[in-house]
Amino acid sequence: MAINEPTNATHWSEKLQSVPKPVIFGILLLFSTVPLFFPVQLPNKPIDASIDFYAQAMKIPDGGKIILCSDWTNSTRGESKGEMEALLRILMRKHIKFVLLSIGDVQAPQVAKDTIREVSDEEVAKGGTAYKEFEDFVNLGYYAAAEGTILAINNKVLSVAQGKKDFPVGAGPKDALLSPVFSGIKTVSDFNMFILVTASSTNRTILERITNCPMMYMVTGVMVPENTSYYASGQLKGLCGGVKGVFDLENLMEYGINNPGPHEIESEKYKGESIPGWPGKTNTGKGTAYYFALHFALALLVVAVAIGNLGMFVAKRRSK
Amino acid sequence: MNLLAQVDPKTFWNAPNSSAELYVKLSLALLFGIGLAIGLMFAPPQMRKMVIFTVTFVSGLFYVLFWLFPAPINRQPSDAPRGPIEGLSFWISDSQSVVASLTNVISGFLIGLGIYSLLRVHLGKIAKQQKDWFFSAVLVTCLCLMVFFGYADWKQRLDPQNFILADPKNWGFINYGRDLLFDGLLQNMDAGMFSIVAFYIMSAAYRAFRARSVEATILLVTALIVILSLMGVVELMWGGVMDGISKENDGLKALAES
Amino acid sequence: MDYNLLKQFVAVIATVGLYSVLYKENKFYRFWEHVFMGLASGWGLVALWTEVLKSGWWDKMFGATASDGNGAAMGYWMYIILLPVGLMGYTVFSKKHNWMSRIPIGIILGLYSGQQFSAWMTYYGPLFTASMKPVLPNTSEFWKANPPVTGTVYGSEALTNLISLLTVLTVLTYFLFSFDVKSKVLKASSTTGRWLLMIGFGAIFGSTVMMRFTLLIDRMYFIWIEFVKQGLLHMK
Numbered sequence: 011m012a013i014n015e016p017t018n019a020t021h022w023s024e025k026l027q028s029v030p031k032p033v034i035f036g037i038l039l040l041f042s043t044v045p046l047f048f049p050v051q052l053p054n055k056p057i058d059a060s061i062d063f064y065a066q067a068m069k070i071p072d073g074g075k076i077i078l079c080s081d082w083t084n085s086t087r088g089e090s091k092g093e094m095e096a097l098l099r100i101l102m103r104k105h106i107k108f109v110l111l112s113i114g115d116v117q118a119p120q121v122a123k124d125t126i127r128e129v130s131d132e133e134v135a136k137g138g139t140a141y142k143e144f145e146d147f148v149n150l151g152y153y154a155a156a157e158g159t160i161l162a163i164n165n166k167v168l169s170v171a172q173g174k175k176d177f178p179v180g181a182g183p184k185d186a187l188l189s190p191v192f193s194g195i196k197t198v199s200d201f202n203m204f205i206l207v208t209a210s211s212t213n214r215t216i217l218e219r220i221t222n223c224p225m226m227y228m229v230t231g232v233m234v235p236e237n238t239s240y241y242a243s244g245q246l247k248g249l250c251g252g253v254k255g256v257f258d259l260e261n262l263m264e265y266g267i268n269n270p271g272p273h274e275i276e277s278e279k280y281k282g283e284s285i286p287g288w289p290g291k292t293n294t295g296k297g298t299a300y301y302f303a304l305h306f307a308l309a310l311l312v313v314a315v316a317i318g319n320l321g322m323f324v325a326k327r328r329s330k
Numbered sequence: 331m332n333l334l335a336q337v338d339p340k341t342f343w344n345a346p347n348s349s350a351e352l353y354v355k356l357s358l359a360l361l362f363g364i365g366l367a368i369g370l371m372f373a374p375p376q377m378r379k380m381v382i383f384t385v386t387f388v389s390g391l392f393y394v395l396f397w398l399f400p401a402p403i404n405r406q407p408s409d410a411p412r413g414p415i416e417g418l419s420f421w422i423s424d425s426q427s428v429v430a431s432l433t434n435v436i437s438g439f440l441i442g443l444g445i446y447s448l449l450r451v452h453l454g455k456i457a458k459q460q461k462d463w464f465f466s467a468v469l470v471t472c473l474c475l476m477v478f479f480g481y482a483d484w485k486q487r488l489d490p491q492n493f494i495l496a497d498p499k500n501w502g503f504i505n506y507g508r509d510l511l512f513d514g515l516l517q518n519m520d521a522g523m524f525s526i527v528a529f530y531i532m533s534a535a536y537r538a539f540r541a542r543s544v545e546a547t548i549l550l551v552t553a554l555i556v557i558l559s560l561m562g563v564v565e566l567m568w569g570g571v572m573d574g575i576s577k578e579n580d581g582l583k584a585l586a587e588s
Numbered sequence: 589m590d591y592n593l594l595k596q597f598v599a600v601i602a603t604v605g606l607y608s609v610l611y612k613e614n615k616f617y618r619f620w621e622h623v624f625m626g627l628a629s630g631w632g633l634v635a636l637w638t639e640v641l642k643s644g645w646w647d648k649m650f651g652a653t654a655s656d657g658n659g660a661a662m663g664y665w666m667y668i669i670l671l672p673v674g675l676m677g678y679t680v681f682s683k684k685h686n687w688m689s690r691i692p693i694g695i696i697l698g699l700y701s702g703q704q705f706s707a708w709m710t711y712y713g714p715l716f717t718a719s720m721k722p723v724l725p726n727t728s729e730f731w732k733a734n735p736p737v738t739g740t741v742y743g744s745e746a747l748t749n750l751i752s753l754l755t756v757l758t759v760l761t762y763f764l765f766s767f768d769v770k771s772k773v774l775k776a777s778s779t780t781g782r783w784l785l786m787i788g789f790g791a792i793f794g795s796t797v798m799m800r801f802t803l804l805i806d807r808m809y810f811i812w813i814e815f816v817k818q819g820l821l822h823m824k
Contacts (some may be wrong), residue, residue: 031533035610038532042801043808047817054562055569084517085524088806089799116441116635117520117628120512143496152639154437155696157703158430169427173643173661182490185658218707231799235791243718252795253802254560281735299813300805305561307528307801312554314536319550322540344662347651355665356649363672370676371685382690389698397706431644432670433699436692438640439674445629445636446678465618469626476630484638490656510595516627518599521807522606523624528804529610531797545786552790553797560798 023328026321034314041310045303052301059241060258061277063226063248065267066203067100068285074202075107075191077163077223078147079216080122081114086209086230091125092256092296093228094207098129099263102141103288107191109171109201110149113156114212123149136292144178148189156212160219167198198223203247213237217245228255253304256297263293392429396422449473476511483508596815603807645670719756721749755784 056064070076078097082090101108110126112118123143130141141147150171153159162170168187175183186192194200199222206216207228216225217240224247229237231252241249250259265273266287267280287293338344345352373381399422402409411417452466482504486492494500501509541547558564605620651663673692680689722741730743741749761774762781769775817823 027537029536032611034533034536035529038529038804039808042528042805043812046805046809046813052562053566055566083520085520086799086803087517087521088525088802088804116632116639117512117516119635119639121517124513151643152635153434154441154636154640155430155433157700157707158426158433161703162427162430165423166427170430172427173647175643175658177487177493177496179496180493182493182656183488183658184656188657188659214711218711219703221710231802232792232796234795235788239715243714245714252560252798254562254798257562278734296806299809300802301562303805303808304798304801305563307805308557308561308797311532311535311797311801312557314532315539315550315554318536318539319541322542338662340662343666344651344664347653347660347663349663352651352663352665356663356668359665359668360671363669367672367676367688370688370691378687382687382694385691386694386698386701389695390702391698393699393702394705396702429699431648432667433696434640435645435667435670436674436695438636438644439670440677440692440696441632441636441640443677443680445633447681448625448629450681462618465622468619469622469629472623472626473630473633476627477633480631480634481637484634506591510598511627512631514595514598515602515623516631518810519602519606519620519624519627521803521810522603525800525803525807526606526610528800531800535797545782548783548786549790549793552787553793556791556794557797560794 021325021328023321023324026317027325029317038307038310041306042303045306046299048302049299050302051298052305054257054261054301056258056261056275057254058277058279059238059249059251060255061262061267061275062241062279063228063250063255064100064259064262065277065280065285066224066226066247067097067205068104070104070106070202072104073106074104075109075195075200076101076203076205077167077198077201078108078110079204079206079208079212080110080112081118081206081208081210081212082230083115083117083121083209088296088300089230089253089256090207090209090228092253092300093250093259094122094125095129095295096250096256096259096263096297097205097207097228098126098141099133099292102129102133102138103291105146106202108147109191110147111159111170112152113159113215114208114210116152119149119151132292142179144176144184144189144191146191148176148186148191150174150176150186156215157219160216164198164220164222167195167201168192209233213240226250253297253300256295257301258297260294260297263287263291264289392422392425396426472511475507476516479504479507479511593819596810596819600811600815603811719752721752722746723750723753759784 078101080094082094084091100106110119110122112122126141126143126147134140143149148171151174153170159170171186171192174186176186176189177183178189198204198220201223204216204220204223204225205228206213206225209230213227213229213233213236225245226248227237227240227246228250229252231254234249234251234255237246237249237251240246250256261273262275264287265271265275267275267277267283267285269275269284269286340346345355370381400415400419401423402416402419405420405423411420449470452469454460455463455466456470486502486504487495495505498505498509539546539550539553541550602620602623605616606624608614609617645667647661648664649667651661652658654660673695676688677692678689679685679687723746724741725743725746726741727743729740732742732744733740736742758777758781760781761769761777762785764774764778769778
């Protein structure tokens with residue numbers, strides 16, 4: 011992994027193609043860091059997939075129940091934690107109860123619990139109610155055999171929770187099936203939605219096996235092209251992808267859909283409906299914090315590729 | 331449901347908790363399992379392939395039957411099978427969750443295999459004092475620290491009296507230790523490791539992303555378009571231009587029609 | 589020192605240690621790399637028992653008596669057989685008996701393979717039907733009306749669907765490797781398919797770049813904003 015020193019370039023076209031690695035790394039560090047000190051609220055037009063995600067989440071009735079499969083860890087904190095925080099804010103404000111489980115990584119359950127605690131504390135600080143473990147959400151933990159577990163959820167959801175224990179506030183461990191989250195649940199179709207927050211291939215595992223419950227995904231940027239085809243075919247009701255998706259959600263949480271105003275977000279699909287946001291509440295998070303700096307980093311990449319190709323073309327013409 | 335009563339009916343396959351019957355059956359089953367494993371160790375080579383093939387085939391056959399065999403529709407908990415075919419159908423449907431549970435356990439043991447292998451390599455390095463054995467010692471030390479604090483923290487939380495540990499204000503040394511190792515070190519290093527790739531992507535895109543052929547040019551142009559579309563400001567400007575052209579076209583169309 | 593500040597400080601040192609590999613491979617980086625591997629495998633061991641084996645195997649095997657509001661549960665003694673079966677996986681290190689490690693792996697693979705029949709249909713079925721869209725318009729209007737009339741295939745929609753169908757077919761012809769492609773039509777189709785695949789790869793690259801840069805920006809945010817600005821300098 012040692013730095014390769016550039017060869018002796020004489021003509022400017024050769025020098026353009028051989029900028030030393032430390033310089034490239036240093037410029038990238040600068041472009042990723044400096045904009046963070048100057049937060050700017052950028053204009054944005056949410057994409058259809060994000061609008062659908064938000065609209066479908068808002069259509070879950072208040073007090074409804076969902077299954078939340080959290081398969082991310084801090085390795086993709088930049089995107090996945092932003093997605094999880096935005097989703098949890100929506101769920102907590104609508105008092106939607108959820109069953110939390112993980113099939114992708116042994117670290118995922120602890121990371122998810124920490125994030126839930128942080129968002130709950132944030133909501134309490136702003137006058138909301140705390141989200142209590144066992145009462146408002148039940149944590150089923152990690153399942154090593156993803157395929158069998160998801161198939162069992164589709165066929166006999168209560169069997170998956172058998173033997174699992176969770177920790178109610180103010181009491182010792184209790185059988186997860188005794189949680190109010192499971193009250194009235196007989197099959198997976200009794201849940202309003204199955205939402206997956208992932209950075210790995212568990213999206214495919216779930217898509218192949220869940221047939222009795224509508225699904226929505228929150229994925230990292232690298233998985234967006236693949237999952238867009240599932241969204242286009244109707245297998246997913248909504249898709250939130252990457253930091254752009256997070257930023258879209260944060261905008262939608264602030265302005266809603268088809269709500270008249272200076273920042274109205276229009277949607278042809280939901281024409282005639284007005285889906286509210288939560289103006290004035292904490293809606294911005296990692297999406298807003300990182301999006302401005304991302305512009306600079308991406309612009310740097312475009313410029314770097316352009317410079318490299320310019321150098322190549324000029325060098326080619328010289329050699330002819 | 332009377333939660334204080336036994337949940338499952340008593341059958342041959344189960345026994346009450348802490349009962350002599352349970353311990354006897356457990357011991358016999360364990361002896362059987364060990365005997366089976368020892369027996370397999372002495373299996374002739376010609377038989378080995380057949381054993382693996384049979385185990386794999388039977389495992390696969392279960393899910394194929396689960397998919398193909400007619401499944402009960404609108405089955406109620408009080409329904410009983412009316413014949414052997416329905417009996418098999420009920421059994422397959424009921425067994426799937428048990429099979430999933432068994433798979434979880436076997437997968438769990440196989441996850442331990444990776445950690446065992448890692449320990450084997452690094453403990454061997456320390457014992458033989460091979461090159462860079464110090465780093466192996468660091469690895470094993472951190473592993474032991476995480477196991478100690480992680481397990482101790484979990485054990486503390488299991489105690490019904492320790493529900494106050496849900497609030498970080500009530501944490502003790504063990505809880506802070508687990509949090510420092512997991513959240514402070516492991517999670518942040520996880521993020522750090524993955525973020526290093528950004529530098530290499532930048533360097534590789536600058537040095538290698540060249541329009542040398544038709545395919546490379548198409549890939550390059552598409553990537554640049556997608557990157558530009560990810561910038562909200564650029565997308566909004568482009569959308570504004572498109573809306574402007576569209577409105578102009580509508581105006582011209584209306585003029586032509588009038 | 590405040591505990592949260594200490595936690596952040598340790599995390600920053602570890603992150604800088606990992607970033608030192610960007611200059612060149614060094615002992616400082618290797619130290620933190622091994623710390624990371626040790627902690628990750630240690631947590632794996634903890635979670636293996638607390639998340640998987642304790643509730644999924646041990647408690648099911650021994651059952652429970654009713655206590656603290658939890659119901660009683662019977663002990664299913666056959667679960668003990670999973671111990672020798674699971675431990676067979678560890679015979680992979682034995683020269684004589686390593687064939688036995690294929691037994692638990694065979695169980696997992698067999699179960700996974702058996703699921704693939706229905707999983708494949710559930711996964712690809714909707715993608716197939718979504719790809720089959722009408723390519724002939726049933727109205728003389730080219731542009732889509734606002735609001736669109738249900739059941740009408742406008743000219744612009746038909747053109748989009750035709751491009752989509754041609755993309756699917758040409759990309760499929762690219763993967764015909766089992767015979768020599770001599771026909772000019774198939775060769776042209778295969779080349780077009782390859783070019784269209786490049787469009788997909790370009791989109792994947794663009795999205796990957798966004799993700800990786802976001803991870804870097806997140807680390808810089810943690811170091812400079814959360815630790816330095818908010819932690820050390822107490823600025824908001």
